[in-house]
Amino acid sequence: MARRGERRSERGRPGRDRVRTAREGDAGGVAIVVATPGDALEPLALQGSGPSVDIVCAQPGTPDERAALGRAVAHAAARGVRVADEPWVIDAEPGKTTARVLDALRELRPLLVTTLDPDPEHASIDLEANRPVVTEPPLRGSVARATIAAARTYQRECGSPVFVRCHRAGAPATLGDRACARHPLPLRWLVRGVDGRLSAYLPSAAGVLRWTERRVGGDEWSGPELLEGPDLLPGLEVVQDAQGYVHLFGLRRRKRPDGEKYVDVVHTTQYQSGRPPGPWHSAGNPHGNDPAKSREVGFPAAAFDAGGGLHVFARNIGHGISTRRQGADGRWSGWQHLRGVMVADELTAQSGGSGDPEVWARARDTAAAIRWHRGTPPGEWTLDATGSVGPVPGSLSAAPDAGSVRYRYAGSNEVCVQMPGAGAVSLGGPDGTGPVAAVAGVGIQGWGCTVLVRSGESGACLVGAHADGRPEGGVWWFDAGETSVVPPAVAVDGLGRAVVALLGADGRLRIARQEPGASGLAFASWTVVRPTV
Known part of the structure; x- marks a missing residue:
C-alpha cells in the first residue's frame, strides 16, 4: 500500500489528468474515507457496479487488514466494481486530518463520499458516572467527523453537489445500504408546493440542495440551490403539512459554552416554492445538551396531527423512542418516552386513520416492526405489537393510505403493504x-x-x-x-x-x-x- 506522497511522486502531475479522465468516463466517483484499511471492508461490500471507487485511509493499518482489503477489492472486481489504483494512506496527524482529507477530495473529485459513523454507538453504561462507554477506536469517529467537514468545504469550493454517507460502525453489508446508514436519505423528497410547482430536496455535504420547477408542469427547473442553514449532518426528513407547506428536519452538531459538542434536532419550513425557507429552529434532544448521550440520538421522523400539531420522534440512547409535540402556537411539550420495545434506528411517522399521528419502528432484536399510536385515554400513546410486519432492515416506509405501511418481507424480499384492519398484501x-x-x-x-x-x-x-x-x-x-x-x-x-x-x-x-x-x-x-x- 503506497503512501500519498509516494503515489504522487510516482505519477507526477499527470495524476490530475488521470482523475479528470476517470470523472469524464464515470461521471463522478466514490471515495471511501476511513481510519484504517479494515474499516473499508463493509462500505466496499455495499458498492455496486458503476463509478470507480477510491479508498483513503488515515493510517496504513496492520498487515492482516491490508491483506483483507486486498481480498475485498478482488471480490468487488468480480462483481463489476472498479477500485481505482492502490488505496491512499494520508498519514493524518492530530489536528490535520480534515486538511489531509480535503486534499484527497480535491484530487479525486468524487460525487459520493462514504465514511464511518461520526458518533459511534456505546457498548455499555458506566453506572457510577452515568455516561455511555464507547469501545470503538477513537480514530474512527474522528476521521468520520473530519471527512464530513472536509466534504462540506470541498463542495463549497467546487460548487458541484457532493453527497456523504456514514456507514454505521459494525453494521454488516448484508443489512443493505439504508440499514447501514447512520443518517438516512429521504424517501419523499419530491413534493408539490402550495402554488402547484414541484420542488426536490436532497441532503448534500454542504447542506440541503433544492431544485424547483420554474412553472407548473414545465420542463425547466432552477437549481440545485444550496439552502442557507446550519452545518447539518448528512441526512434529511421531508414532511408536508395540511396547508401544503414543506418542513425539513435534520441533525446538527453544536458547541456548548464549555466547548463540548452535542447534537440536536433542527427543522425549517418552506412556505413558498423557490423562495428562501424560514430560519432553522431547534427541536432539542431527548438528552438535552449532554455531550455524550445526545450524540447518539437517532435521525428524526415527524408527522402532523389533525389539529396542526407537529410531532417529532427520535430513537434515544436506550434504543427506545422519544417524542415531543409542537402546538399550533409554537410551544413545545417536554420529551416523552414511548416504552415497550427496544428499536433499531429505523422510524416511520405518519398520520393515522383518525388524524392522530403514529410511528412505526423496526424492532432492534427481532424481525418485526412495531406501531405506537395515540389511543384512549385521548392523547396517550399505545403500543400495538399485534401486527404481522416482518421487514427486511432498511425497507420500512409509510404508504399514502392513512395508517398503512410498506416494507420488504424478510422471508422473500417481496414488497408488501400492511393496511389498517387487514393482513399484509404482497x-x-x-x-x-x-x-x-x-x-x-x-x-x-x-x-x-x-x-x-x-x-x-x-x-x-x-x-x-x-x-x-x-x-x-x-x-x-x-x-x-x-x-x-x-x-x-x-x-x-x-x-x-x-x-x-x-x-x-x-x-x-x-x-x-x-x-x-x-x-x-x-x-x-x-x-x-x-x-x-
Whole structure:
C-alpha cells in the first residue's frame, strides 16, 4: 500500500489528468474515507457496479487488514466494481486530518463520499458516572467527523453537489445500504408546493440542495440551490403539512459554552416554492445538551396531527423512542418516552386513520416492526405489537393510505403493504433493495391509482401501480430506463400527472412525467435538469 506522497511522486502531475479522465468516463466517483484499511471492508461490500471507487485511509493499518482489503477489492472486481489504483494512506496527524482529507477530495473529485459513523454507538453504561462507554477506536469517529467537514468545504469550493454517507460502525453489508446508514436519505423528497410547482430536496455535504420547477408542469427547473442553514449532518426528513407547506428536519452538531459538542434536532419550513425557507429552529434532544448521550440520538421522523400539531420522534440512547409535540402556537411539550420495545434506528411517522399521528419502528432484536399510536385515554400513546410486519432492515416506509405501511418481507424480499384492519398484501418485486415511495390519486385510464417507485438491481428505477386502496389487485413493475444513486421519488405535479425523480451518477436531477392519455401508465423520455441559477 503506497503512501500519498509516494503515489504522487510516482505519477507526477499527470495524476490530475488521470482523475479528470476517470470523472469524464464515470461521471463522478466514490471515495471511501476511513481510519484504517479494515474499516473499508463493509462500505466496499455495499458498492455496486458503476463509478470507480477510491479508498483513503488515515493510517496504513496492520498487515492482516491490508491483506483483507486486498481480498475485498478482488471480490468487488468480480462483481463489476472498479477500485481505482492502490488505496491512499494520508498519514493524518492530530489536528490535520480534515486538511489531509480535503486534499484527497480535491484530487479525486468524487460525487459520493462514504465514511464511518461520526458518533459511534456505546457498548455499555458506566453506572457510577452515568455516561455511555464507547469501545470503538477513537480514530474512527474522528476521521468520520473530519471527512464530513472536509466534504462540506470541498463542495463549497467546487460548487458541484457532493453527497456523504456514514456507514454505521459494525453494521454488516448484508443489512443493505439504508440499514447501514447512520443518517438516512429521504424517501419523499419530491413534493408539490402550495402554488402547484414541484420542488426536490436532497441532503448534500454542504447542506440541503433544492431544485424547483420554474412553472407548473414545465420542463425547466432552477437549481440545485444550496439552502442557507446550519452545518447539518448528512441526512434529511421531508414532511408536508395540511396547508401544503414543506418542513425539513435534520441533525446538527453544536458547541456548548464549555466547548463540548452535542447534537440536536433542527427543522425549517418552506412556505413558498423557490423562495428562501424560514430560519432553522431547534427541536432539542431527548438528552438535552449532554455531550455524550445526545450524540447518539437517532435521525428524526415527524408527522402532523389533525389539529396542526407537529410531532417529532427520535430513537434515544436506550434504543427506545422519544417524542415531543409542537402546538399550533409554537410551544413545545417536554420529551416523552414511548416504552415497550427496544428499536433499531429505523422510524416511520405518519398520520393515522383518525388524524392522530403514529410511528412505526423496526424492532432492534427481532424481525418485526412495531406501531405506537395515540389511543384512549385521548392523547396517550399505545403500543400495538399485534401486527404481522416482518421487514427486511432498511425497507420500512409509510404508504399514502392513512395508517398503512410498506416494507420488504424478510422471508422473500417481496414488497408488501400492511393496511389498517387487514393482513399484509404482497406487491411482488422481490428484486432490488430498500424501501418503496408512492403517491396516490394518479389518473390512469379513468381510474384513481397509486404509483410506486423503488430501487431494483444496480440502482435501476422501477415503477408500478395499483388501484387506490386496492393493492390486492397486484402490481406490474417495469424498468423506467434509468439508474439512481438515491432512492427514486414520485409526486403528482400541478397538472395532475405522476412525476418520477432520481439522481443520476453525474449528480444531476432527472425527471420523467406521465404521458397524458396513454393506454396505461406510460412516461415521456427522461429530462436531465441542467444546473441553473
